[in-house]
Amino acid sequence: MSKACQAHLRPPVPYAFLTASAGCREDWDDGRFTLYSTTVKQPNDTGPGNLSSRYLESLMTFRLLHSTSRRQITMPTPSLPQTTKALILRQSPPERKPLFHDAVIQEQEIPQLKPGEVLVKMGAVAFNHRDLWIRKGMYPRIKIGSTFGADGAGTVIASSDPSDPLLNQRVFLTPMRGWESDPDGPESTFGMLGSGAFPPLGTFSEYVVVERKEVLKTPAHLNDEQIAAWPLAGLTAWRSIALAKISKGDAILITGIGGGVALLALQICAAMGVHVFVTSGSQSKIDKAVKLGAKGGVLYSDGSWPDALGQLLKQHRIQQLSAVIDSGGAEIMVKTSKYLKYGGRVVCYGMTAAPSISMTMREVMRAQQLIGTTMGSRADMIAATEFIAEHRIVPAVAAVLQGLEAAEQGFEMMEKGSQFGKIIIKLGKEDTQGKANL
Numbered sequence: 376m377s378k379a380c381q382a383h384l385r386p387p388v389p390y391a392f393l394t395a396s397a398g399c400r401e402d403w404d405d406g407r408f409t410l411y412s413t414t415v416k417q418p419n420d421t422g423p424g425n426l427s428s429r430y431l432e433s434l435m436t437f438r439l440l441h442s443t444s445r446r447q448i449t450m451p452t453p454s455l456p457q458t459t460k461a462l463i464l465r466q467s468p469p470e471r472k473p474l475f476h477d478a479v480i481q482e483q484e485i486p487q488l489k490p491g492e493v494l495v496k497m498g499a500v501a502f503n504h505r506d507l508w509i510r511k512g513m514y515p516r517i518k519i520g521s522t523f524g525a526d527g528a529g530t531v532i533a534s535s536d537p538s539d540p541l542l543n544q545r546v547f548l549t550p551m552r553g554w555e556s557d558p559d560g561p562e563s564t565f566g567m568l569g570s571g572a573f574p575p576l577g578t579f580s581e582y583v584v585v586e587r588k589e590v591l592k593t594p595a596h597l598n599d600e601q602i603a604a605w606p607l608a609g610l611t612a613w614r615s616i617a618l619a620k621i622s623k624g625d626a627i628l629i630t631g632i633g634g635g636v637a638l639l640a641l642q643i644c645a646a647m648g649v650h651v652f653v654t655s656g657s658q659s660k661i662d663k664a665v666k667l668g669a670k671g672g673v674l675y676s677d678g679s680w681p682d683a684l685g686q687l688l689k690q691h692r693i694q695q696l697s698a699v700i701d702s703g704g705a706e707i708m709v710k711t712s713k714y715l716k717y718g719g720r721v722v723c724y725g726m727t728a729a730p731s732i733s734m735t736m737r738e739v740m741r742a743q744q745l746i747g748t749t750m751g752s753r754a755d756m757i758a759a760t761e762f763i764a765e766h767r768i769v770p771a772v773a774a775v776l777q778g779l780e781a782a783e784q785g786f787e788m789m790e791k792g793s794q795f796g797k798i799i800i801k802l803g804k805e806d807t808q809g810k811a812n813l
């Protein structure tokens with residue numbers, strides 16, 4: 376539904392007849408009217424089913440000429456788009472082995488705004504590892520035909536509430552549903568944006584209709600690309616840190632530091648005054664992590680990395696780790712047990728190395744705890760965003776691609792895994808600065 380204009384005038388009868396026959400309607404509230412069209416399509420379309428913005432304007436002119444007062448008229452805003460390009464999950468052809476679903480661009484209708492909804496013009500969207508798992512058919516509850524993407528940011532360009540303070544504000548979308556604030560877990564059915572049946576919403580789209588309470592204002596120090604790198608990974612990192620129960624002066628290990636979640640966990644922990652050690656498959660990523668505040672790191676590709684970690688801790692006069700934040704799974708508890716304090720926590724949010732975790736009696740006798748985690752609540756998202764705003768943290772962006780047409784390149788980069796930070800797709804106007812920079 377597009378808000379066309381507002382005025383403080385009483386309309387004459389012929390005008391009401393015209394608007395009704397053209398598919399418009401007016402709402403009256405305290406002597407103030409709003410003219411709506413539910414049928415505006417393209418700017419130059421005409422006819423009752425395709426009312427043009429120009430026709431809407433002429434209705435307003437008619438209204439002006441026939442009104443008793445000409446004060447406080449505002450002209451119609453440009454009509455809103457009715458369709459959007461989106462990146463859609465399409466079934467892998469049966470002959471393709473191993474299975475790899477397609478990601479195709481489709482033009483789709485933009486649904487009309489229902490009460491409590493806003494329309495966001497997306498400025499940037501971000502990949503997560505799960506987008507790749509989804510194409511490989513290795514992620515649960517996916518829905519063929521749905522739109523990709525959990526992360527995205529842009530500007531609110533329309534709202535079901537004409538006086539919505541969110542109008543024209545830069546926002547990002549919360550990436551999950553069903554979890555308001557319970558510290559233990561979701562209060563109701565939990566779902567993530569992108570490629571699933573619930574919620575039926577993905578961010579890889581030029582325009583997105585979303586519940587207004589599920590958009591949060593973008594911190595002023597971040598642009599759309601930087602905030603698009605934040606929601607899913609930032610929320611997961613924030614809750615992992617909370618579950619690790621660490622505070623200033625503690626020492627921790629974060630594994631696979633090239634990952635989106637791991638990097639944000641490092642940035643947040645560094646801002647908290649926590650001493651962070653990392654693992655990576657690449658020395659250059661360790662070096663980059665040190666520039667972001669890590670104390671040092673070891674290569675997990677070297678089988679004796681736990682010994683190397685012990686040496687590194689010694690060099691930094693660190694007795695023991697308080698916690699491990701892990702994305703790999705597999706042997707992480709066994710391998711870090713020797714350097715983790717009694718009662719220390721391993722918080723695991725991923726299974727990049729293996730979809731299981733082994734544990735022996737040594738970890739049990741040391742009362743070391745394995746804690747699983749998945750994303751977080753909306754309350755966590757708000758608290759985490761306040762933290763990065765206060766500490767002016769800028770999520771690391773590895774590459775900015777231009778337009779949904781470049782999505783395949785993004786998937787290839789995710790598969791290669793050589794990035795340090797998030798891979799972003801910028802939507803809308805081309806930015807000459809936008810380039811892949813791995």
Ligand SMILES: NC(=O)c1ccc[n+]([C@@H]2O[C@H](COP(=O)([O-])OP(=O)(O)OC[C@H]3O[C@@H](n4cnc5c(N)ncnc54)[C@H](OP(=O)(O)O)[C@@H]3O)[C@@H](O)[C@H]2O)c1
Pocket residue numbers: 503504505508607608611630631632633634635636637654655656657660675702703724725726727728748749750789792
């Ligand atoms: N539970 C949740 O809520 C949640 C949320 C987000 C992600 N995840 C999961 O967490 C994992 C990482 O996600 P992401 O989006 O951050 O991925 P990503 O950006 O693609 O990064 C994955 C990272 O895993 C590291 N890695 C690869 N092989 C490894 C190994 N054998 N041992 C340790 N680390 C290894 C790599 O680190 P280096 O580049 O440093 O070598 C790589 O950068 C995925 O399994 C994802 O599905 C879970």
